[in-house]
Amino acid sequence: MKKRALLSVSDKTGIVEFARELHGLGFELVSTGGTKRVLRDAGIPVLGVSELTGFPECLDGRVKTLHPVIHAGILARRDHPEHMAQIAKLGISTIDMVVINLYPFKATILKDDVTFEEAIENIDIGGPTMIRAAAKNWQDVTVIVDPRDYDGVLAEMKLGKISLETKARLARKVFAHTANYDAMISNWLGRQAGDDPLPETITMTYEKVQDMRYGENPHQRGAFYREVGKGFEGTIAAAKQLHGKELSYNNINDANGALDTLKEFDGVCAVGVKHANPCGVGLGKTLHEAYVNMYNADPVSIFGGIVALNERVDAATAEEIAKIFVEIVIAPGYEPEALEILCRKKNIRVLELPEIRQKNKREFLDMKKVAGGLLVQELDCELMNEEELKVVTDRAPTAEELAQLKFAWRVVKHTKSNAIVLVKGDQTVGVGPGQTNRITALELAIKYAGDKAAGSVMGSDAFFPFDDCVEAAHQAGITAIIQPGGSIRDEDSIKKCNEYGIAMVFTGMRHFKH
Incomplete structure (x- = not known):
């Protein structure tokens, strides 16, 4: 019985050359729409899907391959005599290879002027159904969704047959491909509707940008992936x-x-x-x-x-x-x-x-x-709510101190906790990041600042559990502090600031970063 391959691709890279090789190897080719035209224009014999099913495309092309002749030909198990007898009785021939990549939903949503209707029309229905069917029946049907696999498949065919290992790998690739495709659609539709970004179930898709030489350390593998869609410029x-x-x-x-x-x-x-x-x-x-x-x-x-x-x-x-x-x-x-x-x-x-x-x-x-x-x-x-800034000490910060405090707050927000940042004269002068206690973070920032600590202001990403940080700030010559507040010992720190004439502002907002 002559082998049959179904080809329907939006990415037509290499499809003419691949189809020509298949034809030379004795395959009967079946195709749809644009792929069929490309193959016929190249002089390659190809049968239209409607010629195979005896049913015309309808609904503006939405229904082409959703037909028992197609899906029974893909899903029939060759090792089940009852399957083979049933399709023979129905006059259905097997389909031995499915070569499909899906409507270009990603390319569509990346267009600047894409409309909602255009995006919806580029959601493939028949394609995912066929490649999932072929992948389910992977022992009998070779399924290809990536043009980069054409050469390897042809090489094996010319040596005799496609190995089960290759068929299984190509089938796994299908489910990764459809999972990516469906997640992309789901995420895009959710963004359009303004859905909760923290739903009951979460499915995300990322595309590999590059393999790293290694991860955080040389003994770890690593790669970089990019989110799909617009808005990440x-x-x-x-x-x-x-x-x-x-x-x-x-x-x-x-x-x-x-x-x-x-x-x-x-x-x-x-x-x-x-x-x-x-x-x-x-x-x-x-x-x-x-x-x-x-x-x-x-x-x-x-x-x-x-x-x-x-x-x-x-x-x-x-x-x-x-x-x-x-x-x-x-x-x-x-x-x-x-x-x-x-x-x-x-x-x-x-x-x-x-x-x-x-x-x-x-x-x-x-x-x-x-x-x-x-x-x-x-x-x-978020950074802070300006209306909720609260001066809690007898002395309020000067206008210049307040500007520098807001500078310190912007930086400490992005410093690993426990974090202290000292600022003076439009520059950070000491950064104490990632310590297991706040006083050590402050001591580290003061050490980095050296002589510049005197006259600087301090930002702390979370509240002071004790007044020891105020004591150390005074010893270093720090004049003003910004912190969230909220400790049961806040009053201790406020009293100590008042004792030393240090201005302190509470933001009411914490910025832990782990």
Whole structure:
């Protein structure tokens, strides 16, 4: 009996060559719509689905392959005599190969002017049904959804037959393909409707951007995946690399953290990140000034770090950056001379992200995998409610102190807990991240600040459980504090601030980051 292959692809890469080879190997080809036209135009004999089923396409092409002649031909088990007898009685021939990729839903929703109706019409129905049927009957039916598999399948066929291992691998690929497709549709429809981003069940789909050389450490495998859809233009996943070697797992994680901090500031800003913590943040009237402030905040820690800038990089700023080794510079753009200066350095990665000022959205979600489960929360896109700021000490902060306190609050939000940040003169001067107690975080920040601690202000990501932090702040010359408040011992800290003339403001909002 002549073998039969059903071909219906939206991605027509390599389909003519593959079909020609199948025909040469004795396959009868069956196809639909555009694929059929392409094959006939190439001079390859092909039978239309309607010719096979005896039933015309209808409903504007919505119904073409949803017919027993097609699905019985795919699903009949060759090792079940009753199946084979039944399809023979019905005059149905087996289909031995199904080559299908689905309507281009992803390409459709990525279009700027896509309408809801257009997206709906690009939800494939017959395609998923056929490839799932073929994958279910994988021992008897070879199913291909990826043009990259054509050559390997042909090579095996020319050696005699397609191995069961290959058939099983191709079938598994189908279910990954349809799961991705259905999740993409579900997520897009949910975003259009404004559904709760934390539903009863959660199904997500991501597409691989690249395999990493390794993960967080050389003995771990790693890869980077990107979310599907529009709206992610201001994220690290959308950055374009202009120079340098491939990004590593840690590069991407740190660059993401740098962007998160940078987006907190509307003015000209430079952020330095090292090991997922801000090590320096600077503001300025010019980018050069902001960068110098960031660098001087901690010249030691920025070595080998990540630099994020929210203005187009000029030559003067590039010259400053080029004086030290940094892993990554990411900015909305570069003057030609600035790019030439940076690209002289072999090991620097230069990234361009035009929408770098685009704010993050709650619905991006923050996820952390734990053994046996997944923690999911809205992204922390709040900073503080200005109306709820409460001066709790006898002395209120000056206007300048209040501006610097808000600066410190923006940075401490993105510093690993327990976190303390000291700010003075539009730059961070001390960052104490990721400690198991708050006083040690403060002591670390004071140590980094050195002489700059005197006259600085302090931000704390959570409340003070004791008044020891106020005592240490006084000894270092810190003049004002911003913190959430809410400890049962708040009054102890307030009294200590009043004793030393330190101004303290409560935000009423905590920013833990683990």
